[in-house]
Amino acid sequence: MKKQVIVIGGGSSGLMAACTAAEFGASVTLIEKNKNLGKKLILTGGGRCNVTNNRSEEEIIAHIPGNGRFLHSAFNQFNQFDIMNYFTSRGVALKEEDHGRMFPVTDKARTILETFIEELKNQNVTVRTNAIVEKILFSENHEVTGVKLDTGEELPADSIVLATGGKSLPRTGSTGDGYRFAKKAGHTITELYPTEAPITSPETFISERILKGLSLRNVALSVLNKKGKKVTTHQMDMIFTHFGVSGPAALRCSMFIHQTKKRDKTDVVTMSLDLFPDKSLAQVEQQMNRLIKDAPDKSVKNGWKDLMPERYLLFGLEKCEIDANQTLKSLTPKEIQAFAAFCKAFNFQADGTHPLDKAFVTGGGVSTKEVNPKTMESKMTKGLYFCGELLDYNGYTGGYNITGAFVTGHTAGYHAAIESK
Known part of the structure; x- marks a missing residue:
């Protein structure tokens, strides 16, 4: 029987997590509260989507001054070159601009979003848009069992990936839901502050x-x-x-x-x-x-x-x-x-x-001390994974934040699919 994985959040890290979990054999449901997926993704890189950076891993992590070292283990599994290959192998031509910034040749972020949407279809991911998660369900021994939607509907899950983003640009749907879920699971949320503002x-x-x-x-x-x-x-x-x-x-x-x-x-x-x-x-x-x-x-x-x-x-x-x-x-x-x-x-x-609602990136978030850097799994709750801006790391503009999103998304999706309880 296939492992049931739910990914909450259809942004950069959530899309990567959902596609990856399905690729490695899980039955995946992607839940997004907006009408459309990738609302913030299509704004990145001035609407052109700076997918990653062609510098060395050490340089990239140096450009993620907020807890960048936490990402070393994830980079060992899926790095900036893997990101480039992920898109080029799916027909997206990339080009390099100043400071190592990598963009789709089309100069359209929608190209990247459409690539993910096509991959979701190819991997038979169930996509639920206009769906709001009210709470995450846990067993008595602190394992995730599923989610409850605001409609009262309950969806079972063996693993849950939280990819809800931070609190910057709330009009894109990043309103801090993930912090509430993480707190309920026993996690510490470090002080939030605007960065790249x-x-x-x-x-x-x-x-x-x-x-x-x-x-x-x-x-x-x-x-x-x-x-x-x-x-x-x-x-x-x-x-x-x-x-x-x-x-x-x-x-x-x-x-x-x-x-x-x-x-x-x-x-x-x-x-x-x-x-x-x-x-x-x-x-x-x-x-x-x-x-x-x-x-x-x-x-x-x-x-x-x-x-x-x-x-x-x-x-x-x-x-x-x-x-x-x-x-x-x-x-x-x-x-x-x-x-x-x-x-x-x-x-x-x-x-x-x-302020934070006008910044492009959120500083602070789920404490990285409480997350396994090799798997992105919670150290407090079995079967709960984190990725993207929800975590307490942040980088500069220039493809560094989205690199972190894709790297942690891939790591979380992969381990959510293969790890057994």
């Missing part, structure tokens, strides 16, 4: 929108602790907004804003912006002095205009109390040093990020 700032120059809409390319943005030491630094693009900062560098710093606030017991943390991360302070000063020597009679705002965007130049000159209209030759060594220092380390305050 734009950063908010109480600074006057932000509220007055002085730099709103200004993009800076290839800068280094850092989060500093109360001792002034760098907690993290990301060298990428960023943009100033009407509420703070956003763009890739800011999104990657966002989780560290929450962690540093909590660790330092403070309401605000200091961020530092380095406009020239590939040059030393001395090299920046030398570059400025060369421009002074080449055109001593030019005004500062015209003589230094090629160094950076004009708005940032004028903003920095005002910060350093330098008259933008004075000639370059009239600058004092002290003024040149002050402006070079501004370019290398403009510090400003951040007080948080956009």
Whole structure:
């Protein structure tokens, strides 16, 4: 008799778990509360679905700063190259873009979703959409026995895979149901917080929108602790907004804003912006002095205009109390040093990020200490498996979170199908 596996949640990790469990011989039912499967999947990668990353396993795990080490055992069973092969062997051509990001050649996330839907059909998975799980059923000796739907219908199961997602983007169906189920099974839910979210700032120059809409390319943005030491630094693009900062560098710093606030017991943390991360302070000063020597009679705002965007130049000159209209030759060594220092380390305050419901990724979740990393099975309840964003791990944008979803989904689905009670 086939093993009965129920997968709750039809997102990235749930789709992979359901297809895998069926592939390895289980009779699978996939339950999704939305009308359609993959509601969040089709939003990933800007609607193009960045399916994984072509970097090494060590690099990928380094880009999953929230408990990435937990994934090592799962990667040993199904890794980024297996993900690529999973899709290419099913007729999906992939292409590599910058930073190792892998996309379908169609540039459509729907291509990936349709591949899963076709696989569900091929593996005879029973798909129940518009179905809401009210609770998970357990035996007296802490083994799963099935689920009860909000209609009162009960479905028996030998194994259950929880793939319900986090609490980010609730409009996609990620409303935290899995945390409630996990708690009932005796699990600890670590504090939830938004990650990969734009950063908010109480600074006057932000509220007055002085730099709103200004993009800076290839800068280094850092989060500093109360001792002034760098907690993290990301060298990428960023943009100033009407509420703070956003763009890739800011999104990657966002989780560290929450962690540093909590660790330092403070309401605000200091961020530092380095406009020239590939040059030393001395090299920046030398570059400025060369421009002074080449055109001593030019005004500062015209003589230094090629160094950076004009708005940032004028903003920095005002910060350093330098008259933008004075000639370059009239600058004092002290003024040149002050402006070079501004370019290398403009510090400003951040007080948080956009809330969890507006973030793309949830930090925190089911404690990884209570989950077997080799199987994704609960250490508290036999037959209960976890995968995806529900677990307390999180990565940066660039294909790292979805890689974690597919890797844990495959691991959970495989073991849910083959492990005996």
